[in-house]
Amino acid sequence: MDFQQHGYRATKPRARASPPSGGPLLFDDTSSGPPPMNSQNFYSSEYNMAGASAGGQDPGVGNLFADPMASAAMMYGSSLANQGKDIVNKEINRFMSVNKLKYFFAVDTRYVMKKLLLLMFPYTHQDWEVRYHRDTPLTPRHDVNAPDLYIPTMAFITYILLAGMALGIQKRFSPEVLGLCASTALVWIIIEVLVMLLSLYLLTVHTDLSTFDLVAYSGYKYVGMILTVLCGLLFGSDGYFAALAWSSCALMFFIVRSLKMKILSSFSADSMGVGTSAKPHFRLYITFALAAFQPIIIYWLTAHLVR
Structure with a gap:
């Protein structure tokens, strides 16, 4: 059949042009078909990774969350964790009230400055009573007479750092000496608070002083x-x-001025007879003994740092 008579022109089939050999290819030629298969009739790893990424998330991950047994196990584990948290909080509250501890750290910058000035220059201060609101003492940020644990804690850390600097200046610094200095200062506080609690118990002095109050005043x-x-x-x-x-x-x-109203104003409910007139003097002795013990501890803990 003559194609030229019907308006057709025979064309010669074109061969695929080979890539130029002058430079590297920017893209691989993937138009020739899928990658070759290996000996086990599987495609290569590059093709499998591309297919997996194109298909979206691995179906095994979705099955993990869709499995009712896995969901039940996760719920059971979370319930056990919540029960353990409640038990730990209950055991902590048996020995130390977290809410009461937060009260002693409710401070601000203004309170800290006023309290430091009061500690260094207490002679001009007039009102020493702790103020109350509905039978609840005001927080330290609202009452400068309220005891706090923020200043003793920061002062203790600063004392340890200053002791390390003093020992370093004197060429006597070592981790063992610094650790001994810190542990000694901490042990003295514990002994002082325990002696105070024992004295109040033996003399049956009923007061609203708590252990945290004594730690604050000692610190x-x-x-x-x-x-x-x-x-x-x-x-x-x-x-x-x-x-x-x-x-x-x-x-x-x-x-003396801070503990005077807290200790001397409290009377034992079961004090009768001769003990009634003697116990106010014992309370006064406790207050003065605690105050007189402070210079001894200060000298004991600082004399070896200054030579």
Whole structure:
């Protein structure tokens, strides 16, 4: 059949052009078909990865969440975790109330500045009573007379850092010596609080002082210890003893005035006869003994840092 007579023109089939050999290819030629199969009639790893990514998420992951047994196991595990959390919180509250502990850290910058000035210059302060609102003491940020644990905690950490610096200046620093200094300061606080609690118990003094209150009042000595060590490092032994005398007198005055209303105003319910007239004197002795014990501890914990 003559194709030219019907308007057709025979064309010669074109061969596929081979890629130029002058430079590297920008893209691989994938128009020739799927990648070759290996000896086990599987495609290569590149093709499998592409197919898996194009198909979306692995169906095994969806089956894990759709499985009722897996869902039940996850719910059971979460319930066990919640029960364990409740048990831990209950055991902690048996020995230490978290809400009560938060009260002693409810401070702000204004309170901290006023409290530090009160600890160093307590002689001009007039009102020492802790204020209450509906039988609940005001938080430290609203009452400068309320005890707190923020200043004792920060002062304790600062004292340890200052002790390390003093030991380093004197070429006597070592981790063992610094650890001994920190543990000694902590043990003295524990002994002081335990002795105070035992004295109040033996004398049957009913007061609203809690263990946290005693820790706070005992921990205020670290502020005076910091001042004493700093003056000793800057001005030598004369500055050390001058700062020791000032901080000791200020701390004793602060403790006596702060604990006076809390201890002396409380009367034992079962005190009768001769014991009634004697116990106020015992309460006074406890207050003065606690105040007089502070300079001894300050000197004991700071004298070896200034030489």
